[in-house]
Amino acid sequence: MSETWGDEAVLSDIWIQDKTSVLQAIDEHKPDAVVNAAGIVGQPNVDWCETHPIETYQGNTQLPLIIAEACQERGVYFLHLGTGCIFYGASPDPRGWLEDDDANPAAVYTRSKYAADLVLSRLPNVAIVRLRMPIDHTPSQKNLIDKLIRYTQVIDVENSVTIVDDLVSAIKQIIEKRGVGIFHCVNPGIMRHRELIDLYHQYVDPTHTCEWIREEDLLARGLTLKKRSNNIMQSPRLAALGITMRPIHEALRDTMIRYAQHVMTPLNRPIDQGVLNQAHTTTVQPFNFIRQHKREMKGVILAGGKGTRLAPLTHVTNKHLVPVFNKQMILYPLQTLLDSGIRQILLITSAEFCGQFMNLLGSGASLGCRLTYRVQDESGGIAHALGMAEDFVDGNNCTVILGDNIFDENFLPHVSSFQTGAVTFYKPVDDPERFGVVDIDSFGNVLSIEEKPKQPKSNFAQVGFYLYDPHVFEIIKTVKPSTRGELEIAEVNSRYLAEQKLIAKPVRGFWSDAGTFPSLKRASDYFAQKEGIH
Numbered sequence: 001m002s003e004t005w006g007d008e009a010v011l012s013d014i015w016i017q018d019k020t021s022v023l024q025a026i027d028e029h030k031p032d033a034v035v036n037a038a039g040i041v042g043q044p045n046v047d048w049c050e051t052h053p054i055e056t057y058q059g060n061t062q063l064p065l066i067i068a069e070a071c072q073e074r075g076v077y078f079l080h081l082g083t084g085c086i087f088y089g090a091s092p093d094p095r096g097w098l099e100d101d102d103a104n105p106a107a108v109y110t111r112s113k114y115a116a117d118l119v120l121s122r123l124p125n126v127a128i129v130r131l132r133m134p135i136d137h138t139p140s141q142k143n144l145i146d147k148l149i150r151y152t153q154v155i156d157v158e159n160s161v162t163i164v165d166d167l168v169s170a171i172k173q174i175i176e177k178r179g180v181g182i183f184h185c186v187n188p189g190i191m192r193h194r195e196l197i198d199l200y201h202q203y204v205d206p207t208h209t210c211e212w213i214r215e216e217d218l219l220a221r222g223l224t225l226k227k228r229s230n231n232i233m234q235s236p237r238l239a240a241l242g243i244t245m246r247p248i249h250e251a252l253r254d255t256m257i258r259y260a261q262h263v264m265t266p267l268n269r270p271i272d273q274g275v276l277n278q279a280h281t282t283t284v285q286p287f288n289f290i291r292q293h294k295r296e297m298k299g300v301i302l303a304g305g306k307g308t309r310l311a312p313l314t315h316v317t318n319k320h321l322v323p324v325f326n327k328q329m330i331l332y333p334l335q336t337l338l339d340s341g342i343r344q345i346l347l348i349t350s351a352e353f354c355g356q357f358m359n360l361l362g363s364g365a366s367l368g369c370r371l372t373y374r375v376q377d378e379s380g381g382i383a384h385a386l387g388m389a390e391d392f393v394d395g396n397n398c399t400v401i402l403g404d405n406i407f408d409e410n411f412l413p414h415v416s417s418f419q420t421g422a423v424t425f426y427k428p429v430d431d432p433e434r435f436g437v438v439d440i441d442s443f444g445n446v447l448s449i450e451e452k453p454k455q456p457k458s459n460f461a462q463v464g465f466y467l468y469d470p471h472v473f474e475i476i477k478t479v480k481p482s483t484r485g486e487l488e489i490a491e492v493n494s495r496y497l498a499e500q501k502l503i504a505k506p507v508r509g510f511w512s513d514a515g516t517f518p519s520l521k522r523a524s525d526y527f528a529q530k531e532g533i534h
Contacts, residue, residue, distance in 0.1 A: 009035075016063060022070035033077040033175045036067050041142075042109065049109040060112035068120055077125050079175060084132035084160060084184060085229040086114040095508055096160065096232035099130075099182040110229060121182055127174055128182045129167075132233060135196070136164040137258035145259055148193060149200060153211045156194045157445060158505070160186040160233040163255055166245040173243045184235040189248035189413050192503060198419040199256040204263060212500045214445055249417040295469070296396040297415060299342040300389045301333055302464075303349040303357070303403030304376045309516045318353035319515065320403040321360070325527040328360060329514055332406040332523075334367070336465070340415040342399055343369045346392045348385050349403075351375045381486025387476040395470050402464025402513075406523045408530070409509035415467065421501035423467040424449075424493050426460040427511050435461035435513070436490040438504050446497050446504045451482065451490035462490070463511050 014025050016038075026034070040059030042048025049056040064080050071078035086103035093101075105111040120126050133144045140146060144161065148154055162185055170185045200208060238245070245251070303320040310319045320330040330347075337345055345364065349357055354375055364371030372392055376385050386400055399415055414423060424446075426438045432453075439447040439457040448457060466489070475495045482488045496502035512523040 016066060019066050019070045019073075022067050023074065026070060026074050026076060031076060033079060034067060034071050035171065035175075036064050036078070036080045038063060039081075039113070040109075046107065046109040049112070050107065053108045053112075056108050057112045057115070060109070061115045064116045065119060068123055068126060072123065072125070075125075077127075077175065077178060078120075078123075079127045079129060079171065080116070080120055082117050082128045082130040082182075083110070083113045084130045084186065084231065084233050086110045086117070086130075087231040087233065088229050089231065091232065093234070094506065096234040097184075098234050099184055099237050106229075117182065125178075125180065127179050129171060129174065129185050130182065130233070131162040131167055132186050132231075133159060133161045134164050134167065135161055135252065135255055137255045137262060139259065139263055145196065145200065145256070148196060148210075149205075149208060151210060153213050154193055154197070155214060155228075155445075156192050156212050156500075156503070157230045158190045158192055158232060159230050160184075161191050161248060161252075163187050163246065163248070163251040165255070166251060170238065170243050170245055174238075174241065177241050177243075179237075179241050181237060183238050183241075184233045185238060185245065186233045186235060187245045187248040187251050188235070190232060190505070191248050191252060194421070194503070195249075195417055195419075196252065196256075199253060202419075203256050203260040216441075247413060249413045253417075296344070297340075297342055297418065298393050298396050298398050299337040299340075299345040300386060300393070300398050300400045301330070301337070301345060301347045301403050302382060302385045302400065303330060303347055304379060304385055305350075306379070310520065318349060318356065320349070321353070321356055322520070323524075324406060324514060324520065325524040325531075329406070330357065330360070330403055333401045333403055334361070334369075336401060336407050336409075336411065337399060338367065338369060340399060340411045342415065344372075345369055346372045346374060346389050347403075348374045348376050348388055351377065379486075381482075381484075382489040383476050383479055383487035383492050386489070386492075387473060387487070390473040393470060393473070397467065397469050398472070400464075400466045400468065404513060404515045405464030406512045406514050407463075407465065407507070407510065408526070409507050409511065411465065414505060418467045420469045421503065422469070422472065422493060422496040423503045423505060425463045425465050425505050425507050427463050427507045428459050429461040430459070432456040432459045432461050436488075436493075438462050440504055446502055449490045449494050449497065451484075451488045462493070463507055464513065465507075466493075 010029050012025050014021055016022055040049065040056045068078050086105045087097045088104050088106055091097040091101065103114045105114045117128055120128055134142060135144045166187055167185050174183060197210065303318065305319065306314065308314065310322060313322055321328050324332060334345070347357060354373055358373060361371055374388055376388060382402070389398065397418060424438060429435065433456055434452065436449060436451045437453055437456045437458060438449050438460045440460060441447055449462070450457070472492060475492050476487065479487050479491050493502055510526055512519050514520045514523045
């Protein structure tokens with residue numbers, strides 16, 4: 001931070017014992033603002049704090065209060081760096097934890113940090129900046145990149161994270177604007193550890209390996225003393241000041257590229273082991289080997305089926321051609337793929353209505369895409385229809401959307417960052433027995449998937465939007481028909497789950513499976529209201 005701000009900042013090296021020592025430093029440098037980045041984290045990690053509670057509270061609670069008292073006495077603006085680790089699990093608002101939410105810290109470290117927040121947030125001329133799992137382009141022991149690559153066992157959960165470059169910029173703006181209160185400085189979007197490791201493979205070391213384990217395995221295997229914090233955070237108070245941070249997927253990729261430049265020496269030479277943690281002993285291959293070919297993302301719309309629940313409308317046309325508000329149903333999933341950056345799209349439907357789709361959509365040129373059509377002669381389930389797309393996908397990744405699933409959701413960050421495995425999306429519903437049901441724990445880990453169960457384990461319905469790598473077609477070839485006589489997509493996802501390659505992500509915007517008259521009306525009403533028509 002001091003390096004970025006240059007002559008505008010002074011890095012103090014005083015040993016803070018009491019208010020007097022802080023006052024002496026303030027009087028010497030006469031700052032406009034004081035930023036406190038000091039605190040106790042513990043070595044080698046926060047488990048140290050569990051056995052050293054006194055030292056932890058002195059460093060994380062007492063110390064910032066001493067600094068704040070001195071700043072209040074001199075009338076100097078004070079900004080304290082806090083942590084988002086004080087939040088555990090799901091938030092009251094499904095979009096993430098807010099700055100004013102009551103935290104639920106479970107460890108000595110997080111309780112000590114939250115204790116300071118409770119006092120400082122009541123003081124005038126004080127800002128608290130909470131960050132989460134900082135990621136930097138410069139290697140260090142505190143950098144999440146270096147933390148994860150030195151672990152042989154890693155959990156894959158969703159989290160908000162903070163890119164250090166963006167944090168430094170945000171802090172400077174908060175000081176300039178004299179922001180007061182609590183600010184969540186996290187990059188917009190959600191990151192999983194697997195996404196970070198995938199980028200590390202792509203830009204730094206394709207030979208790096210780790211074992212993917214569940215969150216509960218950390219305690220069960222004795223890898224940690226206390227449960228770790230995993231959470232999603234919102235930043236409305238930052239936005240209210242007009243301060244923005246880059247979307248996480250964009251910022252993460254940029255940071256990893258710059259990180260690679262730091263840790264790599266000229267071609268054909270290994271990483272400087274003095275820069276990275278000594279536990280990391282892999283060597284890096286030349287760039288021309290590391291920058292592997294990235295698979296293209298292709299789109300598949302499944303628009304078959306008889307649509308019996310929409311009879312008698314479907315006696316004369318395919319249900320995906322039935323109007324939703326002011327346009328045909330099929331145009332909504334098509335637009336979802338286009339908004340996700342996909343331009344090569346396959347539409348699979350029955351022979352009876354294929355001509356109607358072609359008359360409506362043509363080649364796709366007028367929509368800015370290239371459309372291909374394929375006929376499904378017999379209904380055999382979602383997985384059966386998807387299997388027909390293997391030649392079209394041609395070894396690339398694919399985004400699959402059901403033709404009667406209508407969204408008002410931005411999937412672009414998920415699609416653009418997808419590399420391998422599978423991603424399924426879910427939404428709470430009142431009638432989960434109508435859908436494939438995904439059961440997840442409080443940290444977003446998938447526990448099980450069932451297709452239209454009589455007794456659902458959760459109310460999280462799998463929506464009709466999926467991301468797959470090309471391995472999906474090999475899986476489909478081995479799936480056997482269910483008791484319904486169909487190849488179930490839930491079984492495909494369960495295979496990915498068994499291989500620990502499945503991620504589940506929530507849909508936070510509007511979604512409707514418009515395959516029934518009530519859901520069809522609900523979707524029409526939503527988009528009519530959105531356009532101001534009542």
